Amino acid sequence: NAGVTQTPKFQVLKTGQSMTLQCAQDMNHNSMYWYRQDPGMGLRLIYYSASEGTTDKGEVPNGYNVSRLNKREFSLRLESAAPSQTSVYFCASAGQRNNEQFFGPGTRLTVL
Amino acid sequence: AQSVSQHNHHVILSEAASLELGCNYSYGGTVNLFWYVQYPGQHLQLLLKYFSGDPLVKGIKGFEAEFIKSKFSFNLRKPSVQWSDTAEYFCASRNNAGNMLTFGGGTRLMVKP
Numbered sequence: 001n002a003g004v005t006q007t008p009k010f011q012v013l014k015t016g017q018s019m020t021l022q023c024a025q026d027m028n029h030n031s032m033y034w035y036r037q038d039p040g041m042g043l044r045l046i047y048y049s050a051s052e053g054t055t056d057k058g059e060v061p062n063g064y065n066v067s068r069l070n071k072r073e074f075s076l077r078l079e080s081a082a083p084s085q086t087s088v089y090f091c092a093s094a095g096q097r098n099n100e101q102f103f104g105p106g107t108r109l110t111v112l
Numbered sequence: 113a114q115s116v117s118q119h120n121h122h123v124i125l126s127e128a129a130s131l132e133l134g135c136n137y138s139y140g141g142t143v144n145l146f147w148y149v150q151y152p153g154q155h156l157q158l159l160l161k162y163f164s165g166d167p168l169v170k171g172i173k174g175f176e177a178e179f180i181k182s183k184f185s186f187n188l189r190k191p192s193v194q195w196s197d198t199a200e201y202f203c204a205s206r207n208n209a210g211n212m213l214t215f216g217g218g219t220r221l222m223v224k225p
Contacts, residue, residue, distance in 0.1 A: 004155075031211060040121065042202055042215035043156075050211050058212065090155065100146065101213060103156040 002026055004104035006091050012110045013081045021076040021107050023091030031094040032074035033058075033101065034066060036087040043090065049074055081111045114139045116205050118216035125193050126224050133188040133219050135177075135203030145186040146204040146213065147177055156202065162186065173197070195225045 007022045025032065030051045035043040035058075045058030049068040063085060065077045074093075078085060088108050092101040115138040125131060137143060147159040160171025167179040177188045186203060203216040 033212075035215075040217050042116075042118075042217045043204075043213075044215070045212055048212060092156075100158045100161060103148075105155045 004091055004093055004102050006089075006104040006107050008107060009105065010108050012112065013078075014112050015082060017081050018077065018079050019081065019109075020078075021089055021091075021109075022073070023075065023104060024073045025091075025093040025102070026072065027093060027095065027102065028071070029093035029095045029102075030071070031101075032068065033092040033094075034064070034074070034076045035090045035092065036060065036085075037090060037106075038087050046076065046089075081109075083111045085109065086111045114205055114207060114214040116203050116214050116216035118201075118203055118219050120219045121217065122220045122222070124222045124224065127195055128192050129223075131188070131190040131193045131197070131221070133201055133203075133221070135186045135188065135216060136184050137186065137203075137205040137214075138184065139205060139207050141207055144206045145177075145179060146206075147171065147175070147186075147188050148202045148204060148215075150200045150202065150218075152199065159188070159201075193221075193223050195223045197221060198223045 004025045033048040034046040044060045047066040049055045052071045067075045088106050090106050091104040094101045117136045119134045145162045148156040150156050160169050162169045162179045170176045201219045204213040
């Protein structure tokens with residue numbers, strides 16, 4: 001099992017450009033999550049998907065959209081990148097309601 | 113809304129010193145609590161978790177945490193740290209009815225050899 005995989009690992013964008021971060025899990029988990037990690041602020045939830053076909057906003061959804069393509073895949077899209085979106089993005093997945101979340105390796109995004 | 117506070121942002125210890133990292137959460141109902149560790153350049157990994165039962169929880173790599181409901185605390189401890197424990201540590205909470213984790217700001221631990 002690869003667990004949770006994310007692509008790309010690194011990305012540099014110019015302000016206004018768009019891009020999609022990809023996430024996939026092979027653990028047959030129902031729930032998937034997108035977080036951003038900024039120094040001193042821990043991880044903040046951007047969006048999550050409790051099950052295939054559903055998505056909900058987290059703490060910091062502005063400037064982002066998500067798609068739960070199928071049970072395995074959950075993508076995060078930045079339509080018009082801003083420097084404030086420079087961060088490390090982590091995807092996670094979880095099985096039953098009270099199970100732990102498993103994290104991917106992260107994507108380091110810089111917006112110039 | 114829930115919140116999680118980690119009061120120590122940076123901790124520097126020598127090898128073999130004892131460790132205690134503070135974590136306080138705000139939710140007053142039934143809560144699940146977690147400690148995650150992030151080694152340099154790696155993703156988050158679960159150290160330990162508390163759902164119910166014995167308030168003293170033992171995790172991997174010799175870590176433990178104690179849930180004290182009256183203090184809304186879930187401090188992480190290790191009796192003797194090693195250089196390989198150098199990492200960032202995150203406390204997180206989830207209310208029992210919810211699907212989302214709330215993370216603290218993290219504590220960077222540096223262990224000097």
